[in-house]
Amino acid sequence: MVIKKSFASDNYSGVHQRILEKISEVNKGHVAAYGADEITEEAISCLKDIFGDVEVFFVLNGTGANVLALEGMKGRVSAVISPETAHIVQDETGAPSKITGMQLLTVPSIDGKLDLDLTKKWLTFQNNFHKPKAEIISISQTTEYGTVYSLEEIKNISKFAKEHNMLLHMDGARISNAAVALGCTFKEMTGDLGVDVLSFGGTKNGLMIGEALIFFNKELAKDFSWIRKQNLQLYSKMRFMSAQFIPYIKENIWFECASNANNAAQYLKESLEKIGIPITKEVLANAVFAIFPKDIIPKLQQHFHFYIWNETLSEVRLVTSFDSTKEDVDNFIKKIKELLGI
Secondary structure, X not given: OOOOOOOOOOOOOOOOHHHHHHHHHOOOOOOOOOOOOHHHHHHHHHHHHHHOOOEEEEEOOHHHHHHHHHHHHOOOOEEEEEEOOOHHHHOOOOHHHHHHOXXXXXXXXXXXXXXXXXXXXXXXOOOXXXXXXXXXXXXXXXXXXXXXXXXXXXXXXXXXXXXXXXXXXXXXXXXXXXHHHHOOOOXXXXXXXXXXXXXXXXXXXXXXXXXXXEEOOHHHHOOHHHHHHHOOOOOOOOHHHHOOHHHHHHOOHHHHHHHHHHHHHHHHHHHHHHOOOOEOOOOOOOEEEEEOOHHHHHHHOOOOOOEEEEOOOOEEEEEOOOOOOHHHHHHHHHHHHHHHOO
């Protein structure tokens, strides 16, 4: 069995060559550990150049970024509101609740986005000590359905949060894809709109390891150095993780990688539609959701990795990556046509 380029996840892809080169460049001599080095200083400076007056911390992975963001934001009795489809709800093995001790209050969602009208149910008993106290909202940009919040939608959620004395967290595992899709800067969709803490992702977009936590609300970062260490997310040889963010930001690698992934997804969507495959979600970033004939799915998976999202509907999720090519898509479509006999 020969498995070709994957459409299962952008986590399946490798590392951008320039990122590998940068890691190699800093592999010289001895420097201070745990982030007390000039390379990490420069990486933090790069992120401050695009986000403004923020506090920056590097962590090992996306789950760590989300969980520790929430840990840093929580009060003594906080609970977290998020769409029921959110990564923190469905794909982090209960880590947010286990580590933070907070209850996750979910809101039904058909497109991955937070519905503010449905969110209000968690505020009905906000002053009743028998009920959970919602003090944090967490949204994902892009969502788990590959959809993208518009700037106006984020602004409205932020306004709603502030009106109800809540903090706003953004899971930005694929924020680069969202920025490219919207044609805006990172700051325009986060700090400028009132996001308090951002989990800034990189591993899904060409990095080898690590994410960055961006605290726009600097008061929340006051004890975060201790929180990061206590929760096993402090990397000792920090320069190898932080160094990646220097070319990623300075050389616009984030834009190059996300643009390619988004363009590949659009080409994939159009190619599927041409052979009569229904697309179920709006495609703006690098995920395509489609309904495949049930009988071809296992046969197709012998050649290409991808996930079944909804078995009842035979809905699959296809994710393109920074290194996806037109040829990869063409090969995928060719095999589908072969299995369909067209």
